[in-house]
Amino acid sequence: xxxxxxxxxxxxxxxxxxxxxxxxxxxxxxxxxxxxxxxxxxxxxxxxxxxxxxxxxxxxxxxxxxxxxxxxxxxxxxxxxxxxxxxxxxxxxxxxxxxxxxxxxxxxxxxxxxxxxxxxxxxxxxxxxxxxxxxxxxxxxxxxxxxxxxxxxxxxxxxxxxxxxxxxxxxxxxxxxxxxxxxxxxxxxxxxxxxxxxxxxxxxxxxxxxxxxxxxxxxxxxxxxxxxxxxxxxxxxxxxxxxxxxxxxxxxxxxxxxxxxxx
Numbered sequence: 001x002x003x004x005x006x007x008x009x010x011x012x013x014x015x016x017x018x019x020x021x022x023x024x025x026x027x028x029x030x031x032x033x034x035x036x037x038x039x040x041x042x043x044x045x046x047x048x049x050x051x052x053x054x055x056x057x058x059x060x061x062x063x064x065x066x067x068x069x070x071x072x073x074x075x076x077x078x079x080x081x082x083x084x085x086x087x088x089x090x091x092x093x094x095x096x097x098x099x100x101x102x103x104x105x106x107x108x109x110x111x112x113x114x115x116x117x118x119x120x121x122x123x124x125x126x127x128x129x130x131x132x133x134x135x136x137x138x139x140x141x142x143x144x145x146x147x148x149x150x151x152x153x154x155x156x157x158x159x160x161x162x163x164x165x166x167x168x169x170x171x172x173x174x175x176x177x178x179x180x181x182x183x184x185x186x187x188x189x190x191x192x193x194x195x196x197x198x199x200x201x202x203x204x205x206x207x208x209x210x211x212x213x214x215x216x217x218x219x220x221x222x223x224x225x226x227x228x229x230x231x232x233x234x235x236x237x238x239x240x241x242x243x244x245x246x247x248x249x250x251x252x253x254x255x256x257x258x259x260x261x262x263x
Contacts, residue, residue: 043067043068043069044068044069044094044095044159044163045068045069045070045071045091045092045093045094045095046063046068046069046070046071046093046094046095046096046097046159047071047073047088047091047093047095047096047097048060048063048070048071048072048073048097049073049075049084049088049096049097049098049099049102049108050072050097050099050125051075051099051101051102051103051105052099055148056072058152059097059152059155060072062152062153062155062156063156063159066156066159066160068159071091071093073087073088073091074087075087075102075103075104075105076105084102084105084106084108084110084111085111085114085115088111088115088120089115089118089120093120094121094163095120095121095122095123095159095162095163096115096120096121096122096123097123097125097155097159098111098112098115098122098123098124098125098142099124099125099126100124100126100128100133100137101126101127101128108124109133109136109137109140112124112137112140112141112142113140113141115141116140116141116142117141121143121162122141122142122143123142123143123144123145123146123155123158123159123162123168124137124142124144124145124146125145125146125147125148125150125155126145126146126147126148127147127148127149129147131177131180132180132181132184133181134177134181135176135177135178135179135180135181135182136181138169138174138177138178138181139178139181139182143162143168143169144158144168144169145177146158188254188255191251191254191255192255194239194240194241194251195240195251195252195255197239198236198239201232202232202235202236202239205218205229205232205233205236206236206248206249206252207252208221209233209245209248209249210249210252210253215229215230215233233245233248236248
């Protein structure tokens, strides 16, 4: 399991002895020193997509002191991913520093792939410690993922390395995280496939169990015998490949599945 604390993915960039120090080559920004230049001033521009005001301000100050042109992306409460995507693309940034949990603006994961397709360089900054979610970001094209517990200088150094065309994550670590995500996705697909085998009546019975009803209550509500419902439950267990009602309910919940209540 990759180490997720401290500087991120085993510290993709650190200052000091024994680490990958960042050196600024001579020459103006935008020249052949590797810097990007979407900013009118010729300095590299960073789009900051972060809903926590204090962290956003600290990052903006730190990056500005390093000579970057920082643009804060306004977050409007919208369920539409293309609205958030449009706001980010309008910044015309060289690097996008993207939070995942954006409050009312939604999940930042949904815009990673379209940003990468638009040739944006995306760095994810998140408080989420789940390596599977990190792998999902990398699989969608993010250059790296950093925890919000990372020192500000580490975040700044990562941006610096990207603007100079330097790697910011070990290939083996990237592959491991992506594989974790792929394994989870495969498991979820299999669960959904098994749940899809249920008849409408079986799906209804499982939904009632998910919502906390007992077999007797399900039978009473449907005006059938308990034996009938228990036969349906046995069929559900067989199709899902589990041996208990608790396991069936857990599988349905893990898959985010639940037949809607009718009462």
